[in-house]
Amino acid sequence: MSKENPTNTSTAEEQTKPEAHKGNPPRGTIAEWTVTILLLLFGTTTLVQAFVIPTGSMEDTLLIGDHLLVDKLAFAPPGPISRYILPYTDVKRGDIIVFRYPVNIRDTFVKRVIGMPGDRIRIVNKQVFLNGTALPEPYKYHKTEYIDSYRDNFPSEPNQRLSESGDSMLEKNVDPVTREVIVPEGHYFAMGDNRDHSLDSRYWGFVPRGNIIGKPVIIYWSYDAPTERLAGSFLSFDHAKDLAINFFSKTRWKRSLNVIRGHEIPSNK
Numbered sequence: 719m720s721k722e723n724p725t726n727t728s729t730a731e732e733q734t735k736p737e738a739h740k741g742n743p744p745r746g747t748i749a750e751w752t753v754t755i756l757l758l759l760f761g762t763t764t765l766v767q768a769f770v771i772p773t774g775s776m777e778d779t780l781l782i783g784d785h786l787l788v789d790k791l792a793f794a795p796p797g798p799i800s801r802y803i804l805p806y807t808d809v810k811r812g813d814i815i816v817f818r819y820p821v822n823i824r825d826t827f828v829k830r831v832i833g834m835p836g837d838r839i840r841i842v843n844k845q846v847f848l849n850g851t852a853l854p855e856p857y858k859y860h861k862t863e864y865i866d867s868y869r870d871n872f873p874s875e876p877n878q879r880l881s882e883s884g885d886s887m888l889e890k891n892v893d894p895v896t897r898e899v900i901v902p903e904g905h906y907f908a909m910g911d912n913r914d915h916s917l918d919s920r921y922w923g924f925v926p927r928g929n930i931i932g933k934p935v936i937i938y939w940s941y942d943a944p945t946e947r948l949a950g951s952f953l954s955f956d957h958a959k960d961l962a963i964n965f966f967s968k969t970r971w972k973r974s975l976n977v978i979r980g981h982e983i984p985s986n987k
Contacts (some may be wrong), residue, residue: 722823758891765791769816769826772948774977775910775917776828778855779814783948784973785939786828788816790932809834809906809930811848811983815907818929822924828934829918829925831856832983833907838898839922841872844913847898852984860927862914868911873899883923891924891969940973941965 767887771784771945780786793815809815811831819825833839838849844860846853868877873892880888901907905924910916917926947957960968 730965734985735983765789767816767931768938769828770890770948771828772945774945776830776914776936777912777915778859779830779911780828780934780937780978781940781970781973783940783943783970784937784944785940786816786934787936788932792935793930794932795804809927810980811837811985813980814978815906815908815925815927815933816931817925818931819922819931820883820889820924820926823929826931827908827918829908829910830980831906831925832909832919833899833901833902834906834985835903836892837901837907837985838896839872839901840896840898841870844870845907847987848983853983855984857911857981860883860914861910861912866914869920873897878921881922884921887923890899932980934978936978937973937976940970941983942970 748769767788767790768788769788771780771782771786774782778956782947793809809831811834814828815829815831816826817968819827832846833848833855840847841953846855865871866877868874874887874897876884887899891902892898893900897905901924904927906927907919908925909918909920942956943960947960
């Protein structure tokens with residue numbers, strides 16, 4: 719008798735349990751999905767961030783409509799333990815970086831690091847001189863033939879209105895003898911590869927170290943679309959319609975999954 723009671727009770731529970739929880743998802747499934755969602759949220763906010771190129775300032779290295787994954791850990795301050803297990807690196811000349819625009823940190827820019835703290839920079843007739851030596855730049859493009867008095871001979875008297883930080887750079891960080899811009903500690907001088915059409919450090923000054931978000935590592939998708947459809951925070955109706963009609967024809971398939979690499983620039987010191 720004593721052996722039969724537990725068996726009968728178990729059988730009764732097994733028979734009634736499905737009835738009691740019919741239509742409800744198992745607790746294990748809910749827990750698994752909860753953990754998955756939390757990991758995805760953690761990954762997309764802490765480890766990796768998606769970013770789209772809305773302008774042509776980095777052409778032809780990066781094109782308008784390139785969708786990137788940005789490694790947010792690469793330039794993060796290493797912790798006492800994580801420094802030994804995660805691939806932290808220092809920002810280097812030639813690195814492509816994603817950063818908060820110093821004039822308005824709600825905007826995000828992507829440029830190439832040309833100058834490190836302490837570097838001296840001057841541009842003469844479109845040629846960049848780093849610490850007194852002409853810089854070989856296989857990644858740069860000039861898409862206009864004329865010489866702009868400020869853009870292509872920098873630093874010089876501005877021929878357009880600069881941001882407050884750009885004016886401050888010219889006032890405080892230019893050597894009066896050599897006419898070179900000196901990059902201050904904790905800051906970087908960044909330029910677009912499309913030199914003649916890039917709003918960069920020549921116009922708004924230096925990139926503070928704290929503004930750097932990370933470095934782009936891969937183009938996960940590239941779609942041929944104009945700037946006005948990519949610059950906003952939300953998907954516009956026109957862009958959604960265009961995607962629905964032209965997804966396959968306007969996707970640049972050859973650029974998909976292309977790895978993004980910087981270019982080592984010598985210090986010339």
